[in-house]
Amino acid sequence: xxxxxxxxxxLDPGEVGNCEASMTSLIIEEIEKSQIKxxxxxxxxxxxxxxxxxxEGDKERTQMFQGVCISRHGRGINEMATVRKLVDExxxxxxxxxxxxxxxxxxxxxxxxxxxxxxxxxxxxAGKSRRLRDQxxxxxxxxxxxxxxxxxxAPKAAPAAAPAEAKA
Amino acid sequence: xGISLLGKKVGMTRVYTEKGVSLPVTVIACxxxxxxQVRTPxxxxxxxxxxxxxxxxxxxxxxxxxxxxxxxxxxxxxxxREFRIEAKDAGEFSLxxxxxxxxxxxxxxxxxxxxxxxKGFAGVMKRHHFKGMFASHGTERKHRSPGSIGSLCSxxxxxxxxxxxxxxxxxxxxxxxxxxxxxxVQIIPEKNLxxxxxxxxxxxxxxxxxxxxxxxxxxxxxxxxxxxK
Numbered sequence: 001x002x003x004x005x006x007x008x009x010x011l012d013p014g015e016v017g018n019c020e021a022s023m024t025s026l027i028i029e030e031i032e033k034s035q036i037k038x039x040x041x042x043x044x045x046x047x048x049x050x051x052x053x054x055x056e057g058d059k060e061r062t063q064m065f066q067g068v069c070i071s072r073h074g075r076g077i078n079e080m081a082t083v084r085k086l087v088d089e090x091x092x093x094x095x096x097x098x099x100x101x102x103x104x105x106x107x108x109x110x111x112x113x114x115x116x117x118x119x120x121x122x123x124x125x126a127g128k129s130r131r132l133r134d135q136x137x138x139x140x141x142x143x144x145x146x147x148x149x150x151x152x153x154a155p156k157a158a159p160a161a162a163p164a165e166a167k168a
Numbered sequence: 169x170g171i172s173l174l175g176k177k178v179g180m181t182r183v184y185t186e187k188g189v190s191l192p193v194t195v196i197a198c199x200x201x202x203x204x205q206v207r208t209p210x211x212x213x214x215x216x217x218x219x220x221x222x223x224x225x226x227x228x229x230x231x232x233x234x235x236x237x238x239x240x241x242x243x244x245x246x247x248x249r250e251f252r253i254e255a256k257d258a259g260e261f262s263l264x265x266x267x268x269x270x271x272x273x274x275x276x277x278x279x280x281x282x283x284x285x286x287k288g289f290a291g292v293m294k295r296h297h298f299k300g301m302f303a304s305h306g307t308e309r310k311h312r313s314p315g316s317i318g319s320l321c322s323x324x325x326x327x328x329x330x331x332x333x334x335x336x337x338x339x340x341x342x343x344x345x346x347x348x349x350x351x352x353v354q355i356i357p358e359k360n361l362x363x364x365x366x367x368x369x370x371x372x373x374x375x376x377x378x379x380x381x382x383x384x385x386x387x388x389x390x391x392x393x394x395x396x397k
Contacts, residue, residue, distance in 0.1 A: 024178045024179050024372050027178050027179075027197065027361065028178060028179050028180075028195060031195060031363070035183065035184060053188070055187060077182060097184075099184065100184055100188050100190065101184055101185075101186060102188035
């Protein structure tokens with residue numbers, strides 16, 4: 001159904017002034033579409049490495065922030081990921097807008113099994129109880145999923161979305 | 169003041185700039201508008217342009233209205249607005265002329281006029297941002313009330329009655345609101361879309377008027393000056 005509606009919109013771009021209520025969301029989608037970046041399928045619990053660009057005057061460099069994703073929220077262009085890591089035993093969290101051009105790349109370092117979508121309980125944990133169960137013991141973790149197995153070189157390990165992001 | 173374009177509010181989203189700044193933008197389906205009447209000082213005593221926007225099914229219009237639009241060679245239009253212009257500019261407009269969002273190309277800032285969402289009968293805290301009364305300390309049933317509305321006061325400074333214009337509870341919203349000097353983020357002429365930074369009065373599909381900004385504060389005025397150089 002979506003296809004036909006979208007098709008109608010393509011045929012008749014000049015008529016957007018006469019838009020119906022459903023038309024409004026189609027127009028917004030159209031505008032957002034070009035900005036949405038494909039994301040590697042990481043989930044809360046995964047350890048990810050976020051490459052983000054820092055612009056200082058004319059210079060630009062890329063910094064990395066590696067930690068556990070404890071939350072993904074928002075949809076499409078509004079999607080954010082909260083990443084938590086420990087620096088000198090002090091928890092540091094950063095919220096990255098995933099579609100921002102400053103986020104150059106997101107790599108999955110390790111996957112883990114979790115039972116909930118928001119891992120805020122990790123903030124209260126210390127020591128061994130902070131660990132998450134590694135997903136490697138299950139079948140979900142393999143090269144087919146695009147998840148590189150740490151310490152093992154896989155030629156096609158990179159997620160399908162990686163080339164698009166490398167350009168961005 | 170020149171003429172405004174008519175449009176419909178589509179909704180809000182965000183746009184990332186190359187530097188990674190996230191801009192909150194409102195999408196407006198702006199135009200195409202048709203000149204349905206040109207008023208001249210000779211004929212009407214003043215100079216103005218009437219434009220129509222948003223084609224409508226003839227059965228949803230009226231015969232006089234359809235006839236009026238037909239004179240301009242236009243389809244029946246849902247909305248019509250008239251804008252005063254300088255008499256010398258009247259030559260720029262002709263009956264049936266189409267005005268699109270491209271008219272705003274190169275404009276850095278626009279004013280957007282719309283009808284705000286109706287809030288119904290609202291108290292003073294919501295309507296005028298009064299602080300209300302204490303939550304405790306013996307306050308009973310008066311937490312959101314305006315408090316004293318005057319004592320022996322009048323516009324002359326004494327006497328009975330209230331000062332004119334005393335802010336009280338009442339109907340809020342559903343009134344004409346102008347959002348001034350909004351940044352133009354993007355213009356998409358092939359889809360008749362205009363993206364402005366920030367919010368715009370009214371709900372989705374609400375009618376808005378868009379005109380080049382008439383009053384800019386210094387910073388924005390300097391930007392316009394720099395761009396025109």
